[in-house]
Amino acid sequence: MVCMMDLNEFLALWESARDDPVRVIELFLRAILVCEKDRELGEQMISYLLHPDRCDKDPNSPSGYRPNRIGVGFYIDQLLRRPEIVRSYLGGTPENDYRIDESNIKVEVVSVEKKNDVARVVIRSSGKDFPTPIILKYVDGAWRIYEGISSLATGVRKS
Numbered sequence: 001m002v003c004m005m006d007l008n009e010f011l012a013l014w015e016s017a018r019d020d021p022v023r024v025i026e027l028f029l030r031a032i033l034v035c036e037k038d039r040e041l042g043e044q045m046i047s048y049l050l051h052p053d054r055c056d057k058d059p060n061s062p063s064g065y066r067p068n069r070i071g072v073g074f075y076i077d078q079l080l081r082r083p084e085i086v087r088s089y090l091g092g093t094p095e096n097d098y099r100i101d102e103s104n105i106k107v108e109v110v111s112v113e114k115k116n117d118v119a120r121v122v123i124r125s126s127g128k129d130f131p132t133p134i135i136l137k138y139v140d141g142a143w144r145i146y147e148g149i150s151s152l153a154t155g156v157r158k159s
Contacts, residue, residue, distance in 0.1 A: 005034055007062065010045045018142035021119040024049055025134055026107045028145060029152075032079050032086045033102075043067055043076070051137050051144040078153040088127035088156045097159040098127070119143060127156025 005013075010031070017023035028049045035042030047055055047063040054072050055065035067073050079086055084098035090105045092098030110122040110131045117138040122131045134148035 005030070005045075007041060007044060010034075011048075014045075014048050014142075021114070021121050021134075021136045021143040022107060022109055022112060022123075024136060024143045024145065025121055025123060026105070028149075029086050029089055029107065030105070032076065033090075035076060035080055036083060039080075046072070046076070048142075049145055051139060051146040054146065054149075072149055075149045075153040082155065084127065084159065085125075085153060085156050088125040089123060089132075089152070091126075093126040094157045094159045098156070118146075125156060128154070 010027070013027060017027055028046060031042050031045035031049065033042075034045060043066060044062055046067050047058075047061055047065040050065070050067060050072060052065060054068060056068045057064060058066035067076060084092065087098040087100050089107055090100045092100045108124040110124055111120075112122075113120045119136045119138070120133055121136065122133045124131045132148065132151045134152070135146045136143045137146045138144075
């Protein structure tokens with residue numbers, strides 16, 4: 001069950017996903033689901049997925065980082081206040097009250113463009129009229145989210 005994932009399970013997924021920008025975005029969305037149950041654990045997971053410029057150093061975090069409070073932290077708050085937003089990217093629809101099947105999560109990808117160490121991935125939400133672009137940069141041997149979390153956090157249609 002996605003919401004019950006512990007850090008070791010996450011790290012195993014992270015190791016297999018770090019070279020795929022789409023899977024990194026999926027892990028970010030899953031980590032938000034974890035934040036709903038355990039904010040500290042979810043943010044530890046998120047810290048592996050973000051570009052270091054989007055984090056603060058934190059010697060108490062397993063990754064050595066924590067999502068910065070002013071930028072990413074603000075958008076995490078938005079996503080937690082409106083859980084239907086994340087679910088709209090993971091298979092939930094306005095018609096089913098944004099419920100998701102955690103055993104069958106799949107992010108709908110519109111396009112993926114890679115150039116050198118930058119990837120632009122566009123994903124679709126069932127609750128928005130326009131797809132959402134996410135920018136990732138390849139750093140320290142992994143794709144990491146650099147821009148686009150603010151776009152993820154915009155609202156969705158009511159169910």
